[in-house]
Amino acid sequence: MEISFDNNIPIYIQLLEYMKIYLISGTFKSGEKLPSVREFANTFKVNPNTMQKALVELEGMKLIYTERTNGKYVTKDEKLIEKLKDEYAMTLAKSYFQGMKRIGLGKADSIKYLEEIDE
Amino acid sequence: MSNIKLLEIKNLNKSFDNKEILKDINLSVSGGKIIGLLGKNGAGKTTLIKLINDLLTPTSGEILINGKKVGVESKKIVSYLPERTYLNKQMKVSEVMKYFKDFYSDFDYDKAEKLLKDLDLDINKPLSKMSKGMQEKVQLVLVMSRKAKLYILDEPLGGVDPATRDYILDTILSNFNENASVIISTHLISDIERILDEVVFIDKGKIVLQSEADKLRNKEKSSIDEIFRRTFKC
Numbered sequence: 001m002e003i004s005f006d007n008n009i010p011i012y013i014q015l016l017e018y019m020k021i022y023l024i025s026g027t028f029k030s031g032e033k034l035p036s037v038r039e040f041a042n043t044f045k046v047n048p049n050t051m052q053k054a055l056v057e058l059e060g061m062k063l064i065y066t067e068r069t070n071g072k073y074v075t076k077d078e079k080l081i082e083k084l085k086d087e088y089a090m091t092l093a094k095s096y097f098q099g100m101k102r103i104g105l106g107k108a109d110s111i112k113y114l115e116e117i118d119e
Numbered sequence: 120m121s122n123i124k125l126l127e128i129k130n131l132n133k134s135f136d137n138k139e140i141l142k143d144i145n146l147s148v149s150g151g152k153i154i155g156l157l158g159k160n161g162a163g164k165t166t167l168i169k170l171i172n173d174l175l176t177p178t179s180g181e182i183l184i185n186g187k188k189v190g191v192e193s194k195k196i197v198s199y200l201p202e203r204t205y206l207n208k209q210m211k212v213s214e215v216m217k218y219f220k221d222f223y224s225d226f227d228y229d230k231a232e233k234l235l236k237d238l239d240l241d242i243n244k245p246l247s248k249m250s251k252g253m254q255e256k257v258q259l260v261l262v263m264s265r266k267a268k269l270y271i272l273d274e275p276l277g278g279v280d281p282a283t284r285d286y287i288l289d290t291i292l293s294n295f296n297e298n299a300s301v302i303i304s305t306h307l308i309s310d311i312e313r314i315l316d317e318v319v320f321i322d323k324g325k326i327v328l329q330s331e332a333d334k335l336r337n338k339e340k341s342s343i344d345e346i347f348r349r350t351f352k353c
Contacts, residue, residue: 005313007342010333045289047153047314048297050333 003044011046015054018044023063023074024085034064034072123186125150125269125300126171131180133166133324140166141324144180150268151297153314155332155343156304158321159351164304165202167321168273171302172199184269195225198267200258202274208247212240212257219261231264234290238283252279259287263294270301276310284310309344318343320350 005014022028034040037055041048055072058064062080064072075081100110124147131144141163148154158164169175171182173189184193206215212235219226235242238256246254255278262270272291276284284307292314295301305311312318312332320328328335328350332343339346 007309007312007344008336008340010336011313012333013337042293045292045313047292047316049151049153049316053333 005046011050012053012057015044015046015051016057019054019058020063020084020088023081024088028074030074030078030081031076032074033070034074036071124148124183125185126302127183127186128171129181129183131167131170131182132178133170133175134178139324141170144324144326146319146326146329148269148300148302150300152316153291153295153301153303155308155311155315155318156302156321157306157308157318157343157347158304159306162321163324164321165273166324168199168271168302168304171271172197195223196268198223198262198265198270200262200270200272200275202277204246204254204258206246206258208254209245211245212242215246215257215261216242219264223265225266226261227264227266230294231260234260234264238286252283255279256283256287259290263290266296268299270295270299272301272303274305275303276305276307281310288314308347309342312343315343320347322351 003014003018005011028034034055035043037048037052040055041051044051055064059066059072062077063075063084065075066072097107097110100106100113105113126146126148128144128146131141132139133141144167156164156167166175170177171184171189173193182189184197187193210218216228216231219231220228232242235257238260240249240253240257240260246257249257255275259272259275262272270291275287275291279287288311291301291303303311303315315332318328318330318332318335319326330338335343335346341349
């Protein structure tokens with residue numbers, strides 16, 4: 001889980017992004033217990049306070065929840081994760097489309113290029 | 120929980136030969152934080168650190184550690200890495216470790232031994248037979264192996280290569296406990312900024328900026344390193 005950070009962007013926002021991807025991709029599954037703040041901080045090699053801040057944000061978005069004295073868990077609401085995935089995919093798609101637009105290619109062409117990609 | 124700050128500096132001034140080195144410094148640090156004390160060479164960082172460690176006497180103002188004036192008591196809970204070594208270089212690392220064990224009741228010998236091993240440092244070697252970088256690593260390990268409340272590291276990254284810098288940052292991160300705080304003075308900001316909670320910019324003996332690191336990045340839309348360069352452009 002080693003990741004690199006861009007010092008130009010608040011670290012907790014970058015941690016939040018990584019965490020979202022972990023939830024979307026199922027690295028941490030719905031209802032699963034999460035590692036402790038300390039463990040996360042050690043793997044990401046960040047300050048525990050910064051990690052805590054990212055987790056608080058995630059909790060504010062209802063994507064994770066705290067069970068008193070027991071630690072943090074991924075939400076049991078699978079629809080919420082689906083919605084997050086949907087939003088994330090849309091952001092990526094829009095960003096791709098914008099890039100294509102900048103070089104003068106429309107939607108039809110953009111899709112054509114996508115189809116040409118070998119998986 | 121008490122409201123006593125781990126470190127509280129009030130209206131601190133320091134002059135040498137009528138020259139003001141530090142002017143009206145006010146700073147308070149609570150537990151569990153990593154603070155970057157950032158400034159150019161000659162800004163007053165080391166003078167401030169020496170005052171906190173009771174190695175210099177303030178011209179006016181006061182410094183409280185855990186609510187008490189600095190002195191013998193505060194030294195028991197402050198672990199200090201000086202900019203220049205004060206260790207006898209003829210001593211072997213193992214001898215220095217014994218010295219630390221005798222001197223500081225909070226020194227964790229086993230932890231130091233483990234960290235030195237991780238860094239491939241031979242404890243049977245005298246410091247004089249080690250490179251500058253190796254000596255710096257030994258010192259940092261010794262300082263971080265104390266179970267102190269406040270760690271003060273004056274330029275801990277100066278003489279070491281980037282790979283070792285990362286190891287040192289990890290060592291700092293994984294070894295400070297929840298109630299302790301770390302103050303790191305440096306001008307190598309880009310290497311260190313990701314682990315900082317707060318930054319304090321010091322220039323010409325004054326604190327010119329104090330902020331949470333992420334708040335500052337958010338506000339200025341750039342890295343602490345970039346903000347520092349902009350603020351102190353020559």
